Amino acid sequence: MFNPTAIQREMEILRYPNGAFDAAPTLDYQAMWIRDTLYASFSYWYLEDYDKLRQGIWVVFDIFKKHKRKIKLRIASPTDIPGGLIHAKYKSDTLQEIVTDDGWKHHQLDALGLFLHIVADLDFKHIRIIRDDEDLEILYLLVAYLRSVEYWQKPDYGMWEECKIRHSSSIGAVLAGLSYIRKQRLVPEISDALIRAGEDTIREILPFESRDKCPEPYQQHHRHDCDSAQLSLIWPFNVVVREDDIDDLLYRISNNLKQIHGFNRYWGDDYYRSDQGNLQGISAEWPLFKFWMSIICSQRHEHEKSLEWFKNGCGDIVDNKIPEAYKNGLPNNHTPLTWAHSIALIAYKKLPAEAQKEVTR
Numbered sequence: 001m002f003n004p005t006a007i008q009r010e011m012e013i014l015r016y017p018n019g020a021f022d023a024a025p026t027l028d029y030q031a032m033w034i035r036d037t038l039y040a041s042f043s044y045w046y047l048e049d050y051d052k053l054r055q056g057i058w059v060v061f062d063i064f065k066k067h068k069r070k071i072k073l074r075i076a077s078p079t080d081i082p083g084g085l086i087h088a089k090y091k092s093d094t095l096q097e098i099v100t101d102d103g104w105k106h107h108q109l110d111a112l113g114l115f116l117h118i119v120a121d122l123d124f125k126h127i128r129i130i131r132d133d134e135d136l137e138i139l140y141l142l143v144a145y146l147r148s149v150e151y152w153q154k155p156d157y158g159m160w161e162e163c164k165i166r167h168s169s170s171i172g173a174v175l176a177g178l179s180y181i182r183k184q185r186l187v188p189e190i191s192d193a194l195i196r197a198g199e200d201t202i203r204e205i206l207p208f209e210s211r212d213k214c215p216e217p218y219q220q221h222h223r224h225d226c227d228s229a230q231l232s233l234i235w236p237f238n239v240v241v242r243e244d245d246i247d248d249l250l251y252r253i254s255n256n257l258k259q260i261h262g263f264n265r266y267w268g269d270d271y272y273r274s275d276q277g278n279l280q281g282i283s284a285e286w287p288l289f290k291f292w293m294s295i296i297c298s299q300r301h302e303h304e305k306s307l308e309w310f311k312n313g314c315g316d317i318v319d320n321k322i323p324e325a326y327k328n329g330l331p332n333n334h335t336p337l338t339w340a341h342s343i344a345l346i347a348y349k350k351l352p353a354e355a356q357k358e359v360t361r
Contacts, residue, residue: 002310002359004348006320008047011040011341018062019055020092024324024334032092034060035111035159036339042118042236043342046349050127057122057129060115063095064138071141078148086112086145088161105157109149109170110232112142116177117237120184130186139187143194146174152197155212159229160265165212168205169229171198176237202239207249209266226252227266231292235299250296261316261326263289272327284325284332287316288340291347298350307355310347314359317344 014022016032021040023029041056064071067086074084087097087106119139122129130136149156151174158167175198182190205211209227230249233239240246257264262285265271272284290313297306316326322340323331348356 001361002314002317002344002348003320004345004360007317007322007341007344007348010321010336011043011338011345014336014338015040015052016092018093018095019052019057019059020090020095021056021338022092023339024337026333029334030092031098032059032090032095033111034063034088034090035108035114038111038114038118039339040342043345045122045125045127046346053122053127054129057115057118058131059095061131061135061138063090064142065134066095067097068138068141071145075141075144075148085149105161105164107149107156107164108158108161109146109151109156110159110167110173110229112146113170113173113175113177113237114232116142116181117173120177120180120186121236123184123186124180136186139181143178143181143187143190146178147194152201159232160269160271163214163224165210165214165224166201166205167224167227167229168202168209169227169232171201171205172233172237172239174198175202176239206240207245207252223267225267226256228253228257228263228286228289228292229265231289231296235292235296246296246300250293254293257289259283259285261285261329262287262313272325272332274328284327286325286340287313287322288337288343290316291340291344294347295343295350298347303352303355306347306351307358310351310355310359313344313347 014025019041020032021037023031023033023036037056038060041053044053071086085107088108088111089098090096091098119129152171155164155166156170157164158170178190179195181187208225209230210224230253234246234249240249256267259282264283265286269283274282290309294306294309294313297309318331321336322344324334324337324340325332
C-alpha cells in the first residue's frame with residue numbers, strides 16, 4: 001500500500017527551512033544537489049503547496065546569486081580551470097560549495113537545463129517565481145554560461161557524475177530549458193543558432209545516451225547505448241516527441257536495464273553492484289525509475305500500464321522509505337532518497353482517481 005502522506009513526510013524530514021533538501025540522511029549524502037532539490041521542489045506543484053514550491057526554486061536562484069562572480073568569470077574567459085564551472089553540490093544550510101580534493105565531477109548540465117525548464121514551466125502555470133531584476137539577471141547569465149561551455153558539443157559528467165562524454169540526457173535537458181525560457185519570453189534573445197545546435201546534436205546521438213567512448217577507468221566496462229537518465233527526455237523535457245521514437249527509447253531502456261527492484265542506470269554500472277552468484281553481479285537497481293515509467297505512461301494516457309508500473313514500484317518501498325538502490329536484493333544505506341520520493345509522489349498524483357484509491361487501500 002502506498003501512503004502519500006508518509007512518503008511526503010519522509011521526504012520533508014530532509015528539507016531545510018530555506019527550501020533546500022539533503023539528498024539522503026547518510027553522511028556522504030547530507031548535501032544539496034541542485035538536481036535533487038529541483039525535483040523535490042517540483043513535486044509541490046502536484047501537491048498544491050505553492051509556498052514550498054517557490055522556496056525550493058528560490059534557493060537555487062540564491063545559490064547562483066551567491067556564486068555569480070564565478071559564473072561571470074567563466075562567461076568572460078571560457079577556459080576550463082579547476083573550480084571554474086558551476087558546482088552541483090552544496091551545503092544545504094549555508095549554500096557553500098562542497099569542494100573535495102579528488103576532482104569531484106561537478107559539471108552536470110542536466111541540472112541547469114532542469115532549472116531553466118522548471119522556471120519557465122511555472123511561469124507558464126502563472127506561479128510567480130521571478131522576484132526581482134537579479135533573478136532575471138541569473139537567467140540571462142545561465143544562458144550565456146551554457147553558450148560559453150558549448151553545451152551542444154562539449155562533454156559533461158551527466159546525471160550520474162561519472163564519465164565525461166556527451167550525454168543526450170544533458171544536451172536534451174539544456175535544449176528543453178533554453179527553448180521553454182525563450183518561449184515564455186523570460187530571455188527572449190536566445191538565438192535560433194543556440195537552439196538549433198542542440199537539436200542537431202540530439203539527432204546525431206539518439207537513440208543512444210552517448211556515442212562517445214568513456215575515458216579510463218570506465219572505458220572497459222561501461223556502455224552508453226541506453227541509459228535510464230534518458231527517460232527525462234520524455235518527461236519532463238518532452239524532447240523526444242514522435243510516438244515511434246518514444247516507443248523505441250522505452251523499449252531499449254526497459255528491455256536492457258529493468259531488474260527486479262528497479263532499473264540499472266546503464267549497462268556495466270559498477271555502483272553498488274551485487275555480488276557474484278545467483279544474481280550474477282547485477283548493477284544497482286534503482287526503484288525510482290519504475291515510478292518514472294508510471295509518469296510517462298500517465299502522460300501517454302496508458303493508464304493500465306501506469307498503474308502496473310506504480311504498483312511494481314510500491315513493492316520496493318520499505319517502511320514508507322524509498323531506497324536509492326538495491327544490492328543483493330536489499331536496499332542500500334541511502335534510504336530514503338529525496339528525489340525518489342518526489343518522483344513517486346508525482347507518479348501518484350498523475351494516476352486517475354480510482355487508481356489512487358486502489359494503491360492506497
